[in-house]
Amino acid sequence: MTTDRQLRFRDKVYEPGSQLVMAIVNRTTDSFYDHGATWSTDRALHRVDEAISQGADILDIGGVKAGPGEAVDAEEEIRRTIDFIDVVRRRHPDVVISIDTWRAAVAARALEAGADLINDAWGGFDQDLAGVAADYDAAIVCTHTGGLRPRTGPVRAEYDDVVADAIKIITGLAERARAAGVAEDSIIIDPAHDFGKNTWHSLEITRRLDELADTGWPVLVSVSNKDFLGETLDLPVARRVPATLAATAICAWQGARIHRVHQVAEARQVVDLVVAIRGDRDPLRTVRGLV
Template sequence: MTLLLGRHEFDDHQTLMMAIVNRTPDSFYDKGATWAEDKAFERVATVVAQGAEIVDIGGIKAAPGVEIGAAEEKSRVVDFVARVRATHPGLVISVDTWRAEVGDAVCRAGADILNDAWGGADPELVDVAAAHGAAMICTHTGGATPRTRPYRVEYDDVVAAAIADTMAYADRAVAAGVDPRSVVIDPAHDFGKNTFHSLELTRRLGEMVATGRPVLVSLSNKDFVGESLDLPVGERLTGTLAATAVCALAGARIYRVHEVVETRQTVDMVDVIAGRLPPMRAIRGLQ
């Protein structure tokens, strides 16, 4: 099935890089490096030059912190989306929000995807996506309240729960009018999960891929990588790429990342090994 992301179509075999652009002063990874609008705009230009097909713009960090209302969230992302859309007409623009009010505003400004990292906390978000012809990313959080950390969360089978919840969310989006080609599911590593849950989802990601829905993974510098290797945020790239390779072999389609070039090379190398892509050149021993 062709993947339809707003006004952009992608063939079934294509893997896509979704570059993270934070419009926040307190993000866990970049510590506010793109809080200033011009810095964020420079980040967009950089990742586009690196080959990212999608940018994911967020106005609130996922972790607990200062309360950010809808008005403040919109002030951080709406005009910025419009600016990016005007400058990069061929770029897929995603906005990381769980609020229908914000989703409506960013879609009017030119967003193609609503990336709901909090698993349907606002049930009206799917109606907004349908009204604007936007794509939806449906995540699994185990019912977690937005911007809360997991504490002693238990699942009988975290993979089965992730599949059941994301597929139900996807079905609800389609029922609301979202194009079936525009619905993506995401196990949401770390969200509503401990490290063992995220590792299990990584090992068994093929079960989510087998649903037939395109799967997005957001692995970049996550805590499950840091805890697995006992490394701080700034030293998790190698672990992130190892997890990426496992998910790529399983068939993930979209990779939400901080490091575009390294992730693209990792995914492409896995696809070449798996026989999904040919080598860029193959002259060794032939001439």
């Protein structure tokens, strides 16, 4: 398990071994979890302020639902996200801002507005994204989606070895990003639970996440309230928080560095405890048996 690489998001640097919490901020009307709870600017800014107060290191701002839904073209995606990113950047100059997009044109506008990271959830579908990250000295997430087009769901997904396939594809994307000029300490990989995968695949990705960490590339996971958790325990979306936290702890122990979440405060406690159990973080208070 490798957690010894520095992470850099433009001018923001995190030391080896650090565990980062990425808060989801949806500028959409139809997201699977919050159903438009942060669609209005006021509510989205409240979400931003609250997430930072609860320990978020990164804000992941997206203007398009990941799965099938209403059509959102690049112009509308820009309208939903870019001015908001500008406001957040001025309001919170030290937080890492991520733009959740697969479109190079949207990513460029977001980086101009102050974003630090491109979270490409669709596996390099737009091959210009890595060049945009390089042009702005920004970070990029390289994701495994099983070859799906953006906003499509898996149908009878099959792999000889889903972990081997994920490693092959996303390390290839990482090398492509490096060749395009993205700094090595600004490249992140994501096995993408549920994307192009059935529940068995996502469970195996979780169980063998250490193999992705052992590639040397920092690993991001997005397990928060996902369908694989719901199917495993037969739970609706609203009742998946305990399962989310269990999966988060397992991923952190297996070497994940960044955790994309809905419940920030709870996830922050989980990853901080994992780091303390591993011996890389001191307890904040120790009096038991000492006084």
